[in-house]
Amino acid sequence: MYVRSFIVTLSELKPGDKIGFDIDDGTGLRVARARFESESKFAWSLFDGYDRIRILTYSAGVGAIVRLLDRHGFSDFECVFGCESTLRTLKDILAFQQIAIGDTRAAIKNLPDERHAFILNRVREGQARFRVLRKQIAHAKLYLLEDTVSGKKRALIGSANLSETAFGGRQSETLVCFDEDESAWNHYLGMYESIRDQASDEIPLPPERVENAEIKLHEVPVLDPSDYSTLVVDSTENGQQPGDVVHINVPTQIERIEKMKAAIPPVVANIIPAPRNGKQHITRDLRRRVVKEYSRIRVVQSEEEADHRELSIDRDAKAVSLFGEPFSLEPDLSAARTDAKLLVEFFRNYEGTFEGGMGVERLQRDYFILWSWLYFSPFMCDMRTLAGHDGDVFRFPSFAIVYGKPSCGKSSLIDTLMTSMFGKAYNVDKREFTKARLRDIQHAYKRFPAVFDDIGKPAIRNHGEDIIKDEMPPLVAEYPCFVLSMNQELKAFTDQIVKRSLMIYTTTALPSYKESLRHELHLKIQEVRRGLSTHFYREYLRRVFTRLEEDPKPDDWLEFSSTALSELIADLLDDTPPNWCAPIRWNEYADKRHERVKTQVEHLLRPTTRMKKEGDLATGWILEDNKVIVIEQTDTFGRREFDWENVPSTLIDDNASVGGRTVLNRRELEEFLGARLNRRRNGLFSKIKERIG
Secondary structure, three states, X not given: OOOOOOOOOOOOOOOOOOEOOOOOOOOOOOOOOOOOOXXXXXXXXXXXXXXXXXXXXXXXXXXXXXXXXHHOOOOEEEEEEOOOOOOOOHHHHHHHHHHHHHHHHHHHHOOOHHHHHHHHHHHHOOOEEEEEEOOOOOOOXXXXXXXXXXXXXXXXEEOOOEOHHHHOOOOOXXXXXXXXXXXXXXXXXXXXXXXXXHHEEEOOOXXXXXXXXXXXXXXXXXXXXXXXXXXXXXXXXXXXXHHHOEOOOOHHHHHHHHHHHHOOOHHHHOOOOOOEOOEEEEOHHHHHHHHHHHHHOOOOOOOOOOOOOXXXXXXXXXXXXXXXEEOOOOOOHHHHHHHHHHHHHHHHOOOOOOEOOOOHHHHHHHHHHHHXXXXXXXXXXXXXXXXXXXXXXXXXXXXXXXXXXXXXXXXXXXXXXXXXXXXXOOOEOHHHOOHHHHHHHHHHOEOOOEEEOOOOHHHHHHHHHHHHHXXXXXXXXXXXXXXXXXXXXXXXXXXXXXXXXXXXXXXXXOOOOOHHHHHHHHHHHHHHHHHOOOHHHHHHHHHHHHHHHHOXXXXXXXXXXHHHHHHHHHHHHOOOOOHHHOOOOHHHHHOOOOHHHHHHHHHHOOHHHEOOOOOOOOOEEEEEOOEEEEEOOEOOOOOEOXXXXXXXXXXXXXXXXXXXXXXXXXXXXHHHHOOOOOOOOOOHHHHHHHHHX
């Protein structure tokens, strides 16, 4: 959209509120009055015909940077990364510069070799420069284009950050275009140069190759010991009181800054003086002391203790990195075809060997749901972030809980799927299943799924429940999903966990008394894993990237992923895929996740335990108007025999329930069971009688 005016949109403000962007460009918030001329759809040709560009943004996708450098012929490219939060102290600046520089280096590092070299060559020749803010907020987005030969100028102002997502039409954005408008050019160029010259540092990039994305604390530009100047960090905000300012910002980066600040070692933080009269003076001597003290800190970590698991995805650039190295999305289709055959063979091994429960077909179907979730799990953090703004985050579970009888193949399935994704199975020691360690993993693994095997009931209750129920995203842009595998010991989960997790339960298992069959199956599974590569998963990711371009946030991720898997298997095998891998919708899964609880409640309310009036039997149930009253015996500690935690909370009248007397809401209970609680045909009694013959 091209508009010859600067549009300021302010929403959800109460009368009397004042607005502050906390950007000191010498003029404060200005409104440029102009006349609307025309508008049109955005096209990249908007950048054609210019040889110099200067950009101020607080978020950038490397794909857009490569496009501008490579396809638009800029001989002079300069980009300043701002921050949407006020940098009040040196700790704020240290944290922000570490994040911004790390993100920039990571984006370049994950490029294919020729693109990687292209960017660094432009930097080395002085044709591309990247800078990072050091003291003040910069929420504006400016794109200043100039042809140094003809002198023509174009200023683009608006809401779109430098990314292909923003410029690709998949976000609701606005750009305001000023062509050959000397007044507008001088105003915005002055704003840009003031921020660049007075409040930014150049991002350090190696001349040949970015080997490590992250930089150490003492490597941030603001601590450069060769800088003899004194940096004054002013937190007084030009005399404004905190209540006088409404901050308009995006929380993700701010939360990451707070997390990074918390990681600054106390011995370093103690050196930094507290602000006096709202100001903090950062002298060359202080810089040298901080660098010296930080350099003394040595973190000794053995190779066994080091955890390098990390998966990162740049959706704009369609780039993936695994353990810090590029993960190619150009698979060998012959190897991918072999993977598909092996994975189908793995699922076929359940047939004729596993028994009981709901049957092998149901087992295969449920395990295919887990497969669809695990393959898509690296994108789940994006889905949850988007859903947190305008959707239902419960539909995008970040935890999968796989439980049931021993020998039902839970661990074997997860290990095989992880091998197909990353070349081997990666499990986290179950002793690390603590609240603190789970939070650490959320910040360290990025999108790499964390798998815990053989987790028990106390661990879930004491450490897992709070994190599963926490709907606030971690303080990072990329975070992992968790897979928890456990045996039937944990018979009940609270309704809060069930509705927030992908629940896979099975009692179909390999008979424990058939040792020769168990050994034969074990050998087959080992053979499957040895033959697996990661090419099937690479092709899955490639296809998912393409589909996400058309639908950035699929409302039904399960249908989205299961369809991609089913079609991929069919294409690679040149055959109709097995019935168990047909696409499945989220609601089809969700409607069945309480099946086990329904069966338990139906057994509890079987006809033989019904009483005409309370007290007829020691235990049983009665109908009383719109209530169903269940009478149970309790143990010494007052605990009831039936575990009600797994029952949806809407069924229980908590106010009337006490001790061994649980009162249920009849209408909600009948709706949950899908049957009426009476003796009429098709009622619950008839339903139970049919089941027991």
